[in-house]
Amino acid sequence: MEMRDMRDRKTLPEKWRRKPRQKSRRESPEAMGFAPAIAVLIAMMMMIIMMGAFCAGAQAQTDCAEGDSPLDTSPPKNMAVPELIQKFTAQETKVKEARTHYTYTQDVLVQTLGDKGVDGQFHETAIVSYDDKGKRAEKVTFAEQSTLRGIQLTPQDMDDIREFMPFILSTEVVPEYNLTYAGQQHVDDLDTYVFHLVPKKEEKNKRYFQGKIWVDNRDFQIVKVCGKSVPDLVKVKRNEHMEIRPVFVGYRQLVDGLWFPAYAKVDDTLTFKIQSVHVREIVKLKDYKRVGAAAPAAKP
Secondary structure, three states, X not given: OEEOOOOOHHHOOHHHOOOOOOOOHHHOOOOOOOOHHHHHHHHHHHHHHHHHHHHHHOOOOOOOOOOEOOOEOOOOOOOOHHHHHHHHHHHHHHHHHHHOOEEEEEEEEEEEEEOOEEEEEEEEEEEEEEOOOOOEEEEEEEXXXXXXXXXXXXXXXXXXXXXXXXXXXXXXXXXXXXXXXXXXXXXXXXXXXXXXXXXXXXXXXXXXXXXXXXXEOOOOOEEEEEXXXXXXXXXXXXXXXXXXXXXXXXXXXXXXXEEEEEEEEEEEEEEOOOOEEEEXXXXXXXXXXXXXXXXXXXXX
């Protein structure tokens, strides 16, 4: 997500610039009869109040630990970690291939929030399908005009929704990541293995997932992810925009015996140079329906 264009104050004509306001003597603490020490104390209290208000508005953060029990750092039983990785990534490859034989609904809701609640929104639904070569296509069935405040969705944001929120760690992409075994954890009703993922290197014009994955210890498939796409574009030139991605948590559901991506959410604060924006997202992948190999794909 990138920050909306805002008028650079330095470029305003002189007549449009607001002149510095002269401080009235009646507004100073000394003029109101306060001793200098009291004046300093009042100034410090005002700064604390202002900082508290700022922090309260910047605390939104996606909760990765919801539904998790304490982490057990003991090693996996009956197999070594490399064998476990090989086993579950092979299952993930099956998930990726099987999913291309289904259509489903993609429902994307993005909201910005201010002091009084939601102040902007983007909502879009689409039917997703695949052709006989596994190429993805979307047919938009509903789209409303975006009223998001402070940010705008970029094509890269939509790619993140399509690729990283329903993250699948197939054998094809495993070589791009360093996987670190973290332990075992009970998540909702499932017993899982937990791994940390970071890209081995970041190639130019390519994005990666960075975060944690939870792998079911019976089906050896990912059932939960939490992280973000990287890299962020923070150091920019004068005419470029910062691009910052939010942290999301995603869950899967069983579809015909396989764990398919089903739901992802964001509740995060994106901090730009001159402002912070509270963002909330809900992405639903639902109504999976298996189709035959000859079923027509939706038009892009």
